[in-house]
Structure formats: structure tokens, C-alpha cells
Amino acid sequence: MNSSDRAPHPENYLTAGEPGLWSWLRTHDHKRIGILYAVGITFFFFLGGIAATLIRLNLVTPAGTLMSAETYNKAFTLHGVVMVWFFLIPSIPATLGNFLLPLMIGARDVAFPRLNLFSWYLYVGGGLFTIGALLLGGVDTGWTFYTPFSTMFSNTHVVLAVVGVFVVGFSSILTGINFIVTVHTMRAVGMHWFRLPLFVWALYATSLVMVLATPVLAMTLSLIALERLLGVGIFDPALGGDPLLFQHFFWFYSHPAVYIMILPAMGVVSELITCGVRRQIFGYRFMAWSMMAIAVIGFMVWGHHMFVAGQSMYAGIVFSILSFVVAVPSAIKVFNWVATLYKGTIDFHAPMLYALGFVGLFMLGGLTGLFLAATALDVNLTDTYFVVAHFHYIMVGGSVMAYLGGIHFWWPKITGRLYPEGPARFAAILMFFGFNFTFFPQYLLGYLGMPRRYHAYPEPFQWLNVLSSAGASILAVSYLMPLCYLGWSLWRGAPAGTNPWRATGLEWTTPSPPPVHNFPLPPVVNEGPYRYRP
């Protein structure tokens, strides 16, 4: 295989075709579309980050003097909407997933390349609506759009924001359909299901959730828009409608959406860890099936967001038990990662540092999730900063760490250049500490009783809030760093070669950056993944 390094190979995907922006905006190449997504996602990440900065700055003082209560509401709504739908949901699947899925299964492209490009345009279109809502004065409902506030009382641009999320939802539905079909029909000769890399299994499980959950959100948001525009609807208590029904529908999507965010991260981390320790993954089939189990059970736990919202006690008990059940496959994954590392020779390069950070933070976030799944504890902790800390450990500590780890790991493949290892390791470590400084105090704040979504708070909570804001500034630096050195490496990085990590996987058998249709010759697979030889 290595002889292909020297052989003249077809033009790579970055330079092929006519030069210029226009050829990118019309491209059907999954690799270019992945990069288009990366550009959009990075923009929205920093937009959401600006809102987060405003929130943390406001909370430095107990009186919350930076913003009025109304502005504060708009800031956390913007942060939530942008980070959930325009960053986290598409982050790993639409960028790394788009880029890697066909490469990993030995295909020339995804099954529906035009649809893939259309998904990106939907993403951008949805983003424009959301930015429009922002420019016209913002939305103050929180990312959850709870009724009746969103339908009857809020006088901000709810409809615009809802339309934006509706549109971007179809982007993720179409991506999901594309990925599922691709995995089913486009695998290379010999690439049977249990030879798929775990990242592909993760994308498959994620796509199932995207396809089956997102339509529910789309229709629910349509009903919100109708209710606002016409003043009538099934969530309107004045007519006998039920706002709680909205919460059921909303969380039927939004809890599985959490798994849309974390499953791809688990896939990335599995790749990073096996390469960093140069070993077969411990319990491959368990890893694959546990992701499928998470995807399935994840559909049956939404009521744990509503323990104190007025659902019946018995529903609460059932949802509580099911929420404990979904922790089992998640725990299997953590144990298997640790078992893979056990007594291994670990190469602490930057992707591995991100992966290890992921495992630690995900564990803490997952375990505090069990606290919240226990109904008795949840009554005390609902709507406090404990919840905020919990889901940031999963989504930021988990997904964002894995996303950045994956970006570093596949950067040589994507760009054909090596990133500088020193700054990358420094940023990864800084991120781990900055993250914990930011969010661990929030566990304490929540445990002490500070409610979320308030722009002011009593004096005794101040020192923990100051600590959290100080941590956030460290975190911000660690997010800006990769932007600088990865950008630098685009021009100055050393050429990567086909397989700089000496990793397994079909994506490492083709030149970096890969040619337009990925492989000079159609690959044939004759062994399972992660056949590392120490």
C-alpha cells in the first residue's frame, strides 16, 4: 500500500476542477461539503461563544449589571439555539462524518451527493433565519421554546427563530438519510458490518436518531409557528389545549438529540484511542451494539426532563428507571475505552489528549446525569446550575473535545499538512483545565441552589460565579488557539504523507489530501478494523 506514496496519483480534491469559490459552492464532493460545513460550524461556534462570553461577564457581579434581564434572556437563548442546532448537532456528523464516512467504507462518495450539498444549503438557510431573528432584536424563550410563553407571551421574533430551526432540522434529516443509505449500499468489497470502524457505527446510530427524532421537532415547531401566527392551537390552555403536550413532543426530539451530539463523539474517541495506544479496541462488538442500544433506549427517556413539570408520578418512575438503563451502554463504552488503554503504551499526542479529556469529562457528566435521573434528587436539582453543569460536561466537555480531537487527528488527511504538535498539546491541556474551572463550580452552585437562567443572584454565590467566569476566559483562549495554529499549518505545515499516524483504516491508505473519488483503485477489505501490530 505504501508504494502508492510514490506513484503518481490523480489530482487531489482541494485543487481539482476550476479554482475559485463558485466551484466549492456547487461541489458534490463529500470532502468539500464537509469543509463547507466546517466553515459554517466554526462561524456559529464563535457566534454562540460570544453569547456565552456575555453571559459569563454578566454573572461576575451578583446584580448582573452588564445586561438587563431581557437582554440576558436573549443572550442565553441565542447561545442555546446556536450551539445546539447550528454547532453541536451538525458538528461531528456533518464535518468529519461527511469527510470520512465514504473514505472509511471505501466508497467514492455518499449515496446522494447532490442531496448532501442541498443539506448544506438548508443549514445555511436556517442559519440566515436565526441570524435574522438576532438582528431584529433576538428571542427570549430559551432554546426550548416552552409554551405558553413562546406562543402567548413572548413578544420577540419566535417565528423567525423557529423557522430557522425547522429548516436546519431538515438539513440534519437529509444528512441522516444519506448516511444510512451510504452505509447500507456503498461499502467496499469485503467491508461487512463487523469490519466497519466504530466511527461508522457511531454515524449510523446517530443518523437513525436524526431520521426518527427530527421530524417530531419539525412538526412541533410548525405548530408553535401556527399558534403564534393565528393565535389558536393545541398547546393553548385558554382553549383547553395543553402546554405540557408541547414539552412531551419537544423532549421526544431533544433528548435523543443529546445522543446525536454524543454518539459521533464516542465514535471519534474510539478511533483516537485505538490509534494512540496502537491496539485493537477492547470488545468491538460490544462497542458497536452499545451505540445502537443508546440510540434505541435514548428514545424512551425523554420524560426525565419533566419530572417536576406535571407528568404523572408513575410516568416519572418509569422514565427514571429507563434513564438508569441508558447509562448501561454508556458505561460499557467507558469501561471498554479504559480496558483498551490498560497496560498499553500510550502516545500522548494531541488527539489522544483530547480523547482522554473526553473520557474523563464524559464520565463526570454521565455520572451526574444519574443524579438527575433519580427522581428524588432531581426535585431539588431541577432548573439549577447543576443541570447546566451536567449537560455542559456532556456536550462541551464531551462532544467539543471529541470534535477537536477528531479535527486534529484527521487534519493531515483533510489538508495534507501536519499541525504543530506543541501548541496543539498545550491547547488540549489548557482546554481541559479551563473547562473544569468553568463548569465544576456550576455543579456546586446548583447544589447550593442557584437557579439557571437568572441574570442576577444572591451575594454568597459570587465567588463560585467569578471562578466560573475566570475559567471561561481560559476556555476561550484554548478555543482560539487551534484556529491560529491550524490556520498557520494550512500554509506552513509540513506535508503529511499518506499515513502520518501509522493508523489502520481505509482513509489512511489513500493520499493526503485524497483524490476526488477517494481511492485510485477500489479498495478490497480482508480484515477487521484496528489491526494494530505493536
Place this chain on the structure above:
Amino acid sequence: MSEASATLVAHRAAQFDDAAQQRESSVLGMWLFIATEVLFFGVLFAGYTFSRVRFPQAFADGGARTDLLLGSIETGILLLSSCLAALAVRDVRFGACRAAGRLLWGTAMLGVAFLVLHGVEYHAEYGEALVPGIRYHPSGHPQPAMMIFFCLYYAITGFHSLHVAIGVALLSRMAREASRGAFSADYFAPVEVTALYWHLVDIVWIFVYPLVYLVGRST
């Protein structure tokens, strides 16, 4: 032989190895899309079930005000159109492309007839002031929750009609291409996929019809 394989290659997108893989992908993609549609409408049906259990009388009253005759005719039209679509797929598989084209035109025209009749229904309901949010002051003294029935009625049939309209557009395009002989026994996935979509539109209506037009009349 060489001519046939040349047309096959012309239809094959670059990412696929062969026509079978391409067809399998298209059909699987449509089935997945249908799954999303089931959940999309599922929200409305769940809302309907939930509200009906809470307000049985209001829903019975609302159902009794719908137009049973037109609803039944619309049901017949959609069933017939689905049958034509299925026959069109059969024809195109056997290579009778132009016959399939005629059947697809028929399917599309039945779709248009459905939309027209539904428009007639909407118009009559507007006349009776049964459109929540726009013109709603029904005669008699119905329960306030009857408005929820009509909200759901408009949401469900409105989204369904939108799907019918999209289906008519797709069917017309397929019919036009089939009339030109664009498909063959080796290449007919677009017709098959469009017909699948049309069956979805039909099946959604199979649930709408009893829930809206029939159930209220049994009490």
C-alpha cells in the same frame, strides 16, 4: 446490447458501481424518508389522540360538521390513484414505458382532483365560519374545545394537501419523462421512488379519513 449498456451508464451516477446499487440506494432512501414522514404526521396524530381523549364530545361535534360525502369521494380518489401508480411501476418494469406514462398522468390528475375537492371543503367550512384563527364563530353552541378539533383538522389536512401537491408535481415530471421513453426495464428507480412517495400520501389519508370524518359520527 452496447446501446442499452450505454444508456445505463448515462443514468448511473459516478458514485455507484452498477445500476442495481443505484436502484437499491434510491429505494432505501425513499423508505427512510417515508419513516421521517410517519413521525412528522405522528405528532399530529398523537396530538389528536391526546386531545380526543380529553374532549370526546367536542371532537364528536367537530367530526359531525365535516363533509362525509366529499371526504369519502376523496378517499376513493386517492385509493384509485395509488392503484394507478402501482400499475405504472409494474408497466415500467416490464418495459412498457409509454403506457406507464399514461398511468402516471392519470395518477397526477387524480391528485389534482383530490386537491380541488379539498378546496371545495375548505371553502364550505370558511362559509360556515369553522376556520380557527381566521374566521371562527360556529353556529349553535359547541364546546370551546371544538376549536382544537378544527386546529388539528387544518394542520393535518393542510400538511397532507401540501404533500399531495408535491406528489402531483413529481408525478407530472415522471409522467412527462415516461412519455418520452426515458425509462426501461433496467432503469426505473425514479418512477418506483415517486410511486412509493405517493403511497405514503395515500396511507396518511387512510388514517385521516376515519379519524376526521367517521369516528365522530358513530356517537
